[in-house]
Amino acid sequence: xxxxxxxxxxxxxxxxxxxxxxxxxxxxxxxxxxxxxxxxxxxxxxxxxxxxxxxxxxxxxxxxxxxxxxxxxxxxxxxxxxxxxxxxxxxxxxxxxxxxxxxxxxxxxxxxxxxxxxxxxxxxxxxxxxxxxxxxxxxxxxxxxxxxxxxxxxxxxxxxxxxxxxxxxxxxxxxxxx
Amino acid sequence: xxxxxxxxxxxxxxxxxxxxxxxxxxxxxxxxxxxxxxxxxxxxxxxxxxxxxxxxxxxxxxxxxxxxxxxxxxxxxxxxxxxxxxxxxxxxxxxxxxxxxxxxxxxxxxxxxxxxxxxxxxxxxxxxxxxxxxxxxxxxxxxxxxxxxxxxxxxxxxxxxxxxxxxxxxxxxxxxxxxxxxxxxxxxxxxxxxxxxxxxxxxxxxxxxxxxxxxxxxxxxxxxxxxxxxxxxxxxxxxxxxxxxxxxxxxxxxxxxxxxxxxxxxxxxxxxxxxxxxxxxxxxxxxxxxxxxxxxxxxxxxxxxxxxxxxxxxxxxxxxxxxxxxxxxxxxxxxxxxxxxxxxxxxxxxxxxxxxx
Numbered sequence: 001x002x003x004x005x006x007x008x009x010x011x012x013x014x015x016x017x018x019x020x021x022x023x024x025x026x027x028x029x030x031x032x033x034x035x036x037x038x039x040x041x042x043x044x045x046x047x048x049x050x051x052x053x054x055x056x057x058x059x060x061x062x063x064x065x066x067x068x069x070x071x072x073x074x075x076x077x078x079x080x081x082x083x084x085x086x087x088x089x090x091x092x093x094x095x096x097x098x099x100x101x102x103x104x105x106x107x108x109x110x111x112x113x114x115x116x117x118x119x120x121x122x123x124x125x126x127x128x129x130x131x132x133x134x135x136x137x138x139x140x141x142x143x144x145x146x147x148x149x150x151x152x153x154x155x156x157x158x159x160x161x162x163x164x165x166x167x168x169x170x171x172x173x174x175x176x177x178x
Numbered sequence: 179x180x181x182x183x184x185x186x187x188x189x190x191x192x193x194x195x196x197x198x199x200x201x202x203x204x205x206x207x208x209x210x211x212x213x214x215x216x217x218x219x220x221x222x223x224x225x226x227x228x229x230x231x232x233x234x235x236x237x238x239x240x241x242x243x244x245x246x247x248x249x250x251x252x253x254x255x256x257x258x259x260x261x262x263x264x265x266x267x268x269x270x271x272x273x274x275x276x277x278x279x280x281x282x283x284x285x286x287x288x289x290x291x292x293x294x295x296x297x298x299x300x301x302x303x304x305x306x307x308x309x310x311x312x313x314x315x316x317x318x319x320x321x322x323x324x325x326x327x328x329x330x331x332x333x334x335x336x337x338x339x340x341x342x343x344x345x346x347x348x349x350x351x352x353x354x355x356x357x358x359x360x361x362x363x364x365x366x367x368x369x370x371x372x373x374x375x376x377x378x379x380x381x382x383x384x385x386x387x388x389x390x391x392x393x394x395x396x397x398x399x400x401x402x403x404x405x406x407x408x409x410x411x412x413x414x415x416x417x418x419x420x421x422x423x424x425x426x427x428x429x430x431x432x433x434x435x436x437x438x439x440x441x442x443x444x445x446x447x448x449x450x451x452x453x454x455x456x457x458x459x460x461x462x463x464x465x466x467x468x469x470x471x472x473x474x475x476x477x478x479x480x481x482x483x484x485x486x487x488x489x490x491x492x493x494x495x496x497x498x499x500x501x502x503x504x505x506x507x508x509x510x511x512x513x514x515x516x517x518x519x520x521x522x523x524x525x526x527x528x529x530x531x532x533x534x535x
Contacts, residue, residue, distance in 0.1 A: 011510075018495065025232045025494045037236040 049128025054111040059144040066152035068121045071099040075115035083109040098150040107140040185299035219249045221435040232493040261424035271325035276429035279318025283437040293474040304365035323418035334417025338408035344507045345398035351515035352392035355522045356448045369452035376451040384522040389449045396441040404495035446480035453477040
C-alpha cells in the first residue's frame, strides 16, 4: 500500500464541481421558464407538441388540398407489419396509375417511422395529434388521402378547372362502406 | 432575555397548582404533536415542490391551489391503507421500530430553543443530550431492517447503522468547537453567547469549517442524499422501510422530515445564533430594526434556509458508494474535525477571536 497524501488540488476541484452543480440546479429553481411540464388537459388549446413526436401518420396536403403521392408503394413494402396498403387506380382521364386509397391501420402500426423515411417525395409525415382514442376498432383504420387522383405536380399542368374536377374524386378519412 | 421553558413552568406550578401544571403538560403535548405533524406536511410539500423545480418540473399541481393539499391527501391515503406485517417477521420489533425512530427525533426536538419563551426543556447538557438521543433513531432503523426478514432491509439497516455511527463522530467534533467557544452545553446559553455575533464568523475560520463539517455529517446522519445509501432505491428497493406500509411507513417518513428540521434547527442554533437577531457591530439603528423582528421568525427563517440548503444538496449531488462514504468520513472529515478542534482550542486559549466576551 502506497502512502498517499490527500491531493489538495483534487479536493478543491471536487468542491468546485459540486458548487458548479449546485449553481446549475439553482438556475433551474430560479427560472420558472425552464419548466418543461405541460398541464395537459388544462392547456389543451395551447398545447405544443414536439416536432419529433410520432402519434399519427398523415399525407401532407398543400394549400389546395393536393398531395404529391404517386402511389409507388415503397412505404407499403417498407412497413414491417403491413399496416399500410396503398391502393392505386387507373386514372379516368390520364390513364396512368395514381393514388386511390392510402389505408393506414393505426391499431397495428408501431410508429417506427420507416414509411416516412422511405418516401421518395417526402409526402408522409408523423404528427403529434395524439388524441386518437375511439370506441370502435374499425375506426382505427384510416384512409389518409383526401382525394383519389394524380399528384399536385400533374394537376398543376392542367389549367382548366373543369378538367381538374374530372380527374379528382374526394375520399373520406375512413373507407367508404357502400 | 430570560429563557423561560415549558418544563420550568410546569415544575413551578406543580407544588401549588397541579391542575395548571397538568394543563401545561397536555397543552405542550398537543401543541408539539400538532406542530410536528403540520411541519411534516409542510416540509414534504416544500421538498416536492423544490425538487420539481430543480428538475424542470412543476411538482404537485392538482390537489388544491398549486397542489398545497397534496400531502394531506397522501397522508389520508397512508392512514387508510392496510398495515401489512409480512409473515415470519419479528412482529413486535417490526411494530415498534417506526415509533422508536420517530421518538428519537421528537425527543431531540424537545431541547431546541425556538424563541426565548418557546423551548420545551432547557437541559444544562442540551448538546450532549441531542447527540445521545439521535442514536435512538439508528436503533429504530436497525430494528426495522432486522425485523422485516428481508435481506434488502437488513442491508439497508446495516448501512444506516454504520453510516450514522461513523458520521456522529464528525458531527460531535464540530459541535465541540461551538461548545468550546460558548463555554456551555446548554442550548439557550449557546444562543445567548452569540448576542454580539454568530459563531460561524465570530470564530473566524474555525467556525466556518465546523459548520461545513457539521452540515455534511448531519446530512449523513439523517440519511439524505448524497448519503442515502440505507435507502438507495436503485440498490436496495427502499432499504430499511421496504416491508412497511400504511401508517407505519408514514411514521418513518415523518421522522425523516422532523429530523431534517431538528438538524437544521440545531445548525441554526449553534452557528447562526438561533433566535438571535442579526446584528452588525456598531450600527445601532440597524440593530434596533433587526430587534423588531420577532425571535421566532429569526429561528424559523434560519432553519428554513438550512433546510433549503440540505434539499438543494439532495437534488444536486449523486449518491456516494459505501466505500466512498467511509473514506470521506474516516480519511477526510475526521482528521479535519480534529485539526479544527485543535485550532479552535488554541484560538480560545490565546483569545484570538473577534468581539471578545
